[in-house]
Amino acid sequence: MIQIKARIGRSRYNDGVNSVSLAARPPSFLSLVAAGEPFRLLFPLGTLLGLVGVLLWPAWFYGGLEAWPVVPHARIMIQGFLGSFVVGFLGTALPRMLEVPKIGLIVSGTLAAGLLLLSGLHLAGQVIAGDVVFLLLLGGYLGLLAGRFRHRRDTPPPGFVLVALGMACGLAGTLLLILTALPETGLQPAAHTLGRLLLYQGFLLLPIMGIGAFLLPRFFGLPNRHDFPExxxxxxxxxxxxxxxxxxxxxxxxxxxxxxxxxFRTGYGLRAAAVLAYFFREVPVHQARFSRGSLAFALRLALFSIPLGYAAMAFAPVWQGALIHIVFVTGFSLLTFTVASRVILGHSGQSELFVRRLVPVLALTVLLTAAMLTRVTADWMPDLRLSHYAYAALAWAAGVVVWAVAILPSVRRPDEA
Ligand code: HEM
Incomplete structure (x- = not known):
């Protein structure tokens, strides 16, 4: 009976090691989350929300939706999908890094409920309500982490200045979007644009740079310039x-x-230059060998896509709405799944897979690349634009489902290494 239970949720990547004896019962999923690993709950939730946010395009094209879904799509992708991965990652990594009390089950559960609620509100067209929930959730969570920060026994890596700046962007951007949605505040349209940029880009881009400088050299076997003694x-x-x-x-x-x-040109050009300069100096991927497995390959593509997207926008600013999806699809979303794979495999006793060839990660990379190319080129083909949005979304969803089926079941598996 217990052995049958242990089989539930097994994948190719968690076979064998979970053999259960009557004497040693494996910890339950909830006890693993409660032990300070909110990623186990929030990464699967983020994956689900990402699928919902992207599948709005086929739902619209094939006739399931009445309203043009750009706002729910954008908010669910950033606040719901990427937000889940950001809070799940930080909630797991920061307390360990700083040696402060871990995030428990109640906080993890509240975060999950809040992310689900705000995504539901955006889906129902309640944009301001969804934004308010996100603001309270992120603000409350950062307050909680800041309270623990005072009791730290170690200093965070220097790149975490960018993580703090990214979180401030998420809060300020959402606040601006709420204020500009209220006509009585009389704010200029430029404030709305700034709010969108801070939330849709700053909230992710700056933490990716900051965490990346600490984490990414490990993917490539490079010396880590952000690893200081305790x-x-x-x-x-x-x-x-x-x-x-x-x-x-x-x-x-x-x-x-x-x-x-x-x-526009100055803005995009400056952004591309800042990202390139930072990665070039802090994560010199160009110096890494090419033989470090599928995760490093996917990561290389994601790191390349971010400055490429911004540089392309500087060359052709009129196509910004399409070209920014180089940053979103093969940049932010591929990078998120790659880092999540490493976190999940590393916390489930499978770190030997870090440098292996992983077919689901390769499939994810290929399908996300196809999705990005289809999404970006759709805007050049007015007659086919809407059907191509649907195909791009389906390709993204297919890649994510392949990844999820192979990698996500390991969130239930303890670290037995
Ligand atoms: C792969 C399938 C995707 C399709 C077909 C798609 C489609 C679209 C479309 C048509 C727009 C409106 C663009 C405009 O108004 O000019 C849009 C905006 C947006 N998309 Fe996507 N998208 C996809 C994937 C993603 C992903 C993976 C993310 C995030 C990780 C994302 C985040 C956003 C955001 C934040 C906006 C709003 C941008 C702004 O207003 O500045 N999208 N998307």
Whole structure:
């Protein structure tokens, strides 16, 4: 009976090791979440919300929706889908890194319920209500983490200046979007654009840069310039690296200002330059060998897509709405699933797979690339545009389902390494 239970949820990537004896019962899923690993709950939820947000396009094209779904799509993809991965990742990693009390089951459950609620509100067209829930949820969560930060026994990596800046973008962007939706505030359309940029891009881009500098060299077997010895006092060299991170973050923020003011080329060009400069110096992927498995391959493509998307927007600003999907699809979303794969495999005793060839990760990479190309080129074909949005969304969803079936079941598996 117990062995039958242990089989539930097995994949090719979690076979064998979970053999259960009557003497050693494996911990339950909830006890794993309660042990300070909110990613186990929030990554599957984020995956589900991503599928909902993207499948609005086929639902619209094949006739299931009345209203043009751009706002629910954008909000669910950023606040619901990517938001789940961001809070799940930070809630797992930060307390361990700083050696402070972990995030328990009640906080994880509240986060999951809030993310589900806000996505439901966006789906129902209640944009302001959805935004308010996101604001309260993110604000409350950051307050909780800040409270623990005071009791830290170690200093976070210097790139985390960018994580803090990214969280501030998520809060400020959402607040601006709420205020500009209320006519009585009389705010200019530029404030709405700035709100969109802060939420849709800053909230993800800056943490990706900041966490990336610490995490990504491990994918490529490169020396880690953000790994300092444990210390409460700032270690030598920390301030210099944090200063560079802060300067690149400030340039990204400035680029949002230029774009909101109508200086599109300058805005996109500055953003591409800041991202390239930061990655080139802090995550020198160009120096890495090419033989480090499927995760490193997917990551290389994701890291390349982000500056490529911004550079393409600088060359052809009129196609911004299409070209930004190079950043969203093969940039943010591929990077999110790649980092999530590593977190899940690493926390389930399967770190030997980090450098292997993983067919589901390769399938995800190919299908997301096809989705990106279909989405971007759709806007050049007015007659086929809407059907191509649907095909792009279906390709994205297919890639994500393949990944989810192979990798996600391991969230139920404890780290037995
Ligand atoms: C792969 C299938 C996808 C399709 C067919 C699709 C389609 C679209 C369309 C048609 C728009 C409106 C563009 C405009 O108004 O100019 C849009 C906007 C947006 N999409 Fe997607 N999208 C896809 C994937 C994604 C993904 C994976 C993300 C996030 C990770 C994303 C995030 C957004 C955001 C944030 C906006 C609003 C951009 C803004 O207003 O500045 N999309 N999408």
């Amino acid at each position: 210390s409460l006092r700032l270690p030598p060299g920390w301030l210099r690296r944090a200063g560079f991170a802060g300067a690149c973050g400030a340039v990204v923020l400035l680029s949002f200002g230029f774009e909101a003011a109508g200086w």
